[in-house]
Amino acid sequence: MGVEGTGNPNVNAAALLERSYHGLKESLYAKMITQTHLKDLMKLATYQLDESNQKIYVDLAAITNAIQEQLSLDKESGKAMLREFTRVIRSYQIENEVGFDQYREAFASQSDELAWIIDSAGMYTTKGTVNGDTLYGINVDNAIAGLEGNDTIYGNEGNDVLHGGAGDDKLYGGNDHDTLYGGAGVDYLDGGYGNDTYIFGRGYGHDTIYDNDYTSGNVDTIKLGVTPEKIEVSRRGDDLVFTIKETKETLTIQSYYYGSIYMQHEELTSQSSCTP
Known part of the structure; x- marks a missing residue:
């Protein structure tokens, strides 16, 4: 009614x-x-x-x-x-x-x-400015680009694609299956619930992933834009750290070793290039 x-x-x-x-x-x-x-x-x-x-x-x-x-x-x-x-x-x-x-x-x-x-393509698109923006998606599949500046982006519902762009950005996917690109800078990435994909490669700076999705069967994917022999893997406290040997840029999975809900990142792929 x-x-x-x-x-x-x-x-x-x-x-x-x-x-x-x-x-x-x-x-x-x-x-x-x-x-x-x-x-x-x-x-x-x-x-x-x-x-x-x-x-x-x-x-x-x-x-x-x-x-x-x-x-x-x-x-x-x-x-x-x-x-x-x-x-x-x-x-x-x-x-x-x-x-x-x-x-x-x-x-x-x-x-x-x-x-x-x-x-x-085929998504509800939003773009930021050269300043630091706070951007929100609506309840459909969103594609949001922060561009320059220190941006905060919320995908909301839907299978969203979030591009931080240049600057130190905070990206929150929300529910469903999201893809997060931090871009250049020191970025914080939280895909939220769902089977999320995180993109990282040369030129991305130092990014941190935080994802405590406890949903049974959910698996997140990390796509690294360099081949395996060019990556150094280490543990720093409870965090798992990937370092690109050539540039010293890092991707940190926060609290990975703390408990099972932080260890959903079971798929890791590498490729020759990665575009933000």
Whole structure:
């Protein structure tokens, strides 16, 4: 019946409705765009069998090359193509089936601008200023960039992507599955509840992760932008510390050894480059 019988949704129902509407809008948009502007691009997708698990996955190599070629010919239309195709992937929730990390890395390694295009496609976007900002997401999937300054960013509900940018930032993911990029500076990252992803690499400075999600089965992922032999792992009190040998930059997992609720970071991946 809503609030006091008025038919108006209460705060919890309003959040669910807001997210449902956003999801429906993105789904309808994806169906339309794949049958019009992206029709020829979609035909380039091929399907491969993964022998290790006998699952079919979508190979985006030809699509990635086509977008890259368009970026070379006309940067603005290439960026639009990249944004719209990424929006389709996110709308259909098929990141795991298409090798999304490799797709993202192909473009994100080129510039921060292309990284942001991918991370914000199909999401509610908010950008800060050159000053120290406090930014809040709404109850949908948010992409929030603090840019310069010492920023504090709250993702709220939804699967959020938070970019701290330059400066000493504090990032709070909230509920659901969030991705946090501290950027350059001394940053504090708290993904909150959910299967969160933390990004760190050269140029990120000194970041600290605090995550005491006690939910059974939840596993967070740390993606380091350098190969394993270039990382030194150590214990400092109850903290686990990753140090990039060349730059001495550090990623600290606060209270990792204190108790099981702080030890959810069971997945650790390394890659050749990492773009904030």
